[in-house]
Amino acid sequence: MLAFILRRLAQSVIVMLVVALIAFMVFRYVGDPIASMVGVDTRLEDQEIMRDRLGLNDPFYVQFGRFIGNAVRGEFGISYRLQQPVSQLILERLPATIELAFASALIALVFGVGLGVFTALKRGSWLSGFIMSASLVGVSLPTFLIGIGLIYIFAVELQWLPSFGRGQTVDLGFWRTGLLTESGLRSLILPAITLSLFQLTLIMRLVRAEMLEVMRTEYIRFARARGLSQRAIHFGHALKNTLVPVITITGLQLGSVIAFAIVTETVFQWPGVGSLFINSVQVVDVPVMAAYLMFIALVFVVINLLVDILYYVVDPRLRVDAAGGAK
Amino acid sequence: MSELNTPGTAVPLEQSPIAPKPPGRIRQALDSDIVYSYTRSPVTIIASIIALLLILMAVFAPLIAPYNPFNPASLNLMDGFTPPNSTSFSGNYFALGTDHQGRDVLSTIMYGLRVSLFVGALATLFAMAIGISLGLAAGYNGGTLDAVIMRIADIQLSFPAILIALLIFGIARGLIPPSQQEGAAVWVLIVAIGLSNWAQFARTVRGATMVERQKDYVSAARIMGVHPIVILVRHVLPNVMGPVLVIATIGLALAIIEEATLSFLGVGVPPTQPSLGTLIRIGQQFLFSGEWWILLFPAITLILLALSVNLLGDWLRDALNPKLR
Numbered sequence: 001m002l003a004f005i006l007r008r009l010a011q012s013v014i015v016m017l018v019v020a021l022i023a024f025m026v027f028r029y030v031g032d033p034i035a036s037m038v039g040v041d042t043r044l045e046d047q048e049i050m051r052d053r054l055g056l057n058d059p060f061y062v063q064f065g066r067f068i069g070n071a072v073r074g075e076f077g078i079s080y081r082l083q084q085p086v087s088q089l090i091l092e093r094l095p096a097t098i099e100l101a102f103a104s105a106l107i108a109l110v111f112g113v114g115l116g117v118f119t120a121l122k123r124g125s126w127l128s129g130f131i132m133s134a135s136l137v138g139v140s141l142p143t144f145l146i147g148i149g150l151i152y153i154f155a156v157e158l159q160w161l162p163s164f165g166r167g168q169t170v171d172l173g174f175w176r177t178g179l180l181t182e183s184g185l186r187s188l189i190l191p192a193i194t195l196s197l198f199q200l201t202l203i204m205r206l207v208r209a210e211m212l213e214v215m216r217t218e219y220i221r222f223a224r225a226r227g228l229s230q231r232a233i234h235f236g237h238a239l240k241n242t243l244v245p246v247i248t249i250t251g252l253q254l255g256s257v258i259a260f261a262i263v264t265e266t267v268f269q270w271p272g273v274g275s276l277f278i279n280s281v282q283v284v285d286v287p288v289m290a291a292y293l294m295f296i297a298l299v300f301v302v303i304n305l306l307v308d309i310l311y312y313v314v315d316p317r318l319r320v321d322a323a324g325g326a327k
Numbered sequence: 328m329s330e331l332n333t334p335g336t337a338v339p340l341e342q343s344p345i346a347p348k349p350p351g352r353i354r355q356a357l358d359s360d361i362v363y364s365y366t367r368s369p370v371t372i373i374a375s376i377i378a379l380l381l382i383l384m385a386v387f388a389p390l391i392a393p394y395n396p397f398n399p400a401s402l403n404l405m406d407g408f409t410p411p412n413s414t415s416f417s418g419n420y421f422a423l424g425t426d427h428q429g430r431d432v433l434s435t436i437m438y439g440l441r442v443s444l445f446v447g448a449l450a451t452l453f454a455m456a457i458g459i460s461l462g463l464a465a466g467y468n469g470g471t472l473d474a475v476i477m478r479i480a481d482i483q484l485s486f487p488a489i490l491i492a493l494l495i496f497g498i499a500r501g502l503i504p505p506s507q508q509e510g511a512a513v514w515v516l517i518v519a520i521g522l523s524n525w526a527q528f529a530r531t532v533r534g535a536t537m538v539e540r541q542k543d544y545v546s547a548a549r550i551m552g553v554h555p556i557v558i559l560v561r562h563v564l565p566n567v568m569g570p571v572l573v574i575a576t577i578g579l580a581l582a583i584i585e586e587a588t589l590s591f592l593g594v595g596v597p598p599t600q601p602s603l604g605t606l607i608r609i610g611q612q613f614l615f616s617g618e619w620w621i622l623l624f625p626a627i628t629l630i631l632l633a634l635s636v637n638l639l640g641d642w643l644r645d646a647l648n649p650k651l652r
Contacts, residue, residue: 015482026498140637142584144591145626148611156614163615252485260487266592267611278592281497289497300485 008308012301017068019297024067027077027290028056076291081283086291090273095175096166097272100264101257103192108199109250115200116207117239120215135201143260147194147267154190162187164269191268195261199253206249210242244311251307258299364646374638381632385444388437394419396430396438397599411620424620426609432620435606436628442602443632446516447583453521454582455575458528463559463567465529466536477533480526488581489588491523496594509597516595520585527574535567569647576640580633587629603629 051057058066070076076086119128138146155163167183169176178184214220215238223233262274269275273292280288365371384391411424411432423432461480465473483491499515500508539545540563548558589595590604598605603625610622 026494026501137634140580140584140634141630142588142591142633144588145607145630148607148614148622148626152614152619260489262493263489263588263592278493278594281493281500281594284497284501286501289494293494296486296490304485 004312005309008305012305015301016294016297019294020068020071021064023071023290023293024064026293027067027286028063071294076294077287079280079285079288081280081285081288086287089276089288090291090295092176093271093273093276095177096270097258097261097265097274099177099179099188100191100195100261100270100272101254103188104194104196104257105199105250105254107192107196108203109246111196112200112203113207113239113246116204117211117234119204120208120211121234123212131204135204138197138201143194143198143263144267146197147191147264150190150194151267161190163190166271191264191270194267195257195264198260199250199257202253203246203250206246207239207242210245211238214238214241248307248311251303251310254299254303258296361646364642368642370638371642374635374642377631378635378639381440381628381635382444384437385440388434388441392431392434392437394431394434396434411624423624424618426621427613427618432624435601436603436625439601439603439606439625440628440632442513442596442600443583443586443604443629446513446520446586446596446602447579450517450520450524450582450586451575451579453517454524454578455528455571457521458525459532459564459571461525462529462532463536463563466533467540467555467559467563469537473533476529480529483523483526484530488520488523489585492519492585492589493592493594495519495522496589509599512595512597513600516586516589520582520589523585524578524582527578528571531570531574532567535570536563539563539566573640573644573647576636576643580636580640583629583636584633603632 056063074087078084079086079089082089115131119131122128151163154161162183165187166178167185167187168181169178169184170180178188220233220238223237228236258274261270261272262278264270265272265274266278273295276288277292279285280292365375389395409421409425409429411421413424414420421431421433423436425431426435461476465476496515496519499511499519503511503515536559544562545558548562549555553562586595586602587604587607590602591608593608595604596602601609606625607622607629610618610625613619613621
């Protein structure tokens with residue numbers, strides 16, 4: 001177990017180093033850092049002195065090492081656009097994105113599993129057929145159109161829900177949350193649904209496929225023969241055995257949800273990390289871009305690691321395999 | 328794929344005097360499984376007609392568009408916000424209304440389709456070119472080259488394409504001098520979307536190539552001393568094209584959506600050359616003031632385009648998959 005985790009940890013560190021290298025190259029070679037700091041009327045000699053003082057004339061590996069050292073401490077320099085430390089900008093906006101991502105993951109999980117079980121058990125009914133074809137249409141529609149459609153129906157026509165922003169937030173000191181006020185919760189609904197739809201269809205199809213497979217197995221037939229109630233068979237025996245892949249996929253998808261949040265945050269003007277990134281790309285705010293790249297990579301690597309460990313804990317067969325393989 | 332005959336018809340033997348005359352090429356093509364499954368699927372027929380109409384609209388936009396929306400001389404600001412199916416202030420008729428600058432929505436959609444399809448198609452071709460060459464190289468050589476290419480593909484596949492395209496776009500923006508950005512934007516977009524989608528092709532081609540490599544015709548060519556590149560391009564490539572076509576069709580739909588998303592986010596094509604995504608971005612500003620047509624018609628066009636191409640891809644996948652017959 002320990003050896004397995006250590007090996008995965010080492011792989012994660014390598015991936016992070018590669019991403020850091022890319023981020024560093026972006027940081028260092030896209031545009032001239034000096035030119036973005038000083039005006040055109042600064043003398044060339046002064047620019048050279050600055051270059052020296054900032055260590056931009058050092059060899060490549062020294063600069064890269066310094067970049068890594070700063071990155072580990074969470075320092076990515078000052079945003080060109082907003083003139084604030086990048087780490088502070090990201091930390092300020094992180095709660096909004098995390099709340100959005102988790103709310104959408106929750107919606108996706110609850111409805112995805114529910115609809116998946118329903119469509120698997122009632123395979124022939126017209127409602128399942130309708131849900132399945134609706135999910136196909138949902139997958140091929142771009143996220144931003146779904147968001148705009150929801151805004152049009154619920155904010156413009158029905159005027160039930162707000163169409164932009166986070167509503168009122170409560171500052172808990174380290175975390176600015178929108179979950180404690182009514183307007184905050186109401187603002188969360190539409191973006192969370194928009195962001196969840198893709199994951200929802202994915203989980204639904206996965207649960208349906210797994211359920212159909214499990215329902216054909218011997219132990220389900222045996223459970224029937226024992227005279228267990230339908231509910232105990234469906235939820236106690238069948239569903240339980242479909243959950244391992246569902247956990248994996250949901251976990252792995254959480255990373256892409258944070259990335260997909262870029263689109264949702266733009267549509268709903270949600271003040272999160274994604275909208276910060278998109279505004280930085282528009283004006284080539286390099287420090288923010290590099291920091292966001294590192295941040296997303298970290299999220300992906302951590303989630304991957306957690307899912308691997310979780311998998312290992314949940315599925316006893318893997319433990320046996322690893323013990324046999326490790327010798 | 329047209330050489331595959333339907334299960335009922337016997338393969339004609341040319342040496343045998345009693346064998347029936349081999350059917351002509353057109354007859355043979357019409358008898359193939361592909362055509363059969365096409366005529367049996369009304370959804371596919373409708374999807375292909377819609378896709379064809381949209382493509383024709385895009386190609387012939389300068390000829391059939393009622394107005395030229397990018398010629399400032401023909402625009403009249405007083406015509407702005409004309410509702411659909413009505414006559415404007417200046418007496419012109421607009422079937423789908425006008426936007427805030429008085430541009431005809433129908434014409435901007437036609438020109439927007441042009442940009443969307445152009446970017447989508449070229450980006451897919453670019454992704455295909457990279458993916459196929461890397462996939463062939465990886466599958467044929469194996470070893471370290473294979474491991475390196477596939478590792479990169481794995482990492483890239485675990486990140487959403489849109490994020491990769493955004494990063495490439497951002498980097499390119501920093502490298503290109505501001506004066507040339509306007510002109511280069513479309514090409515940067517094509518490269519960004521292409522680079523974010525190559526991994527699917529590489530993975531599929533690599534798998535198919537590894538299977539083909541074991542076959543006798545490849546060994547025969549190798550023994551004859553044919554150069555590996557010639558073997559790959561002339562012998563292996565035609566045999567792995569089936570799955571590639573399926574991925575390319577679905578990839579085209581993805582590329583169109585990706586382009587629309589990037590343009591919607593404001594990092595795609597310049598506003599002087601709006602694509603469907605840009606039009607939707609513009610239309611969204613007028614959602615609350617009641618000018619729904621500026622948003623609705625481009626959105627419907629994008630949905631129809633993405634959906635019809637997607638359905639064609641799904642059908643092609645099923646039609647080319649012998650397991651499902």
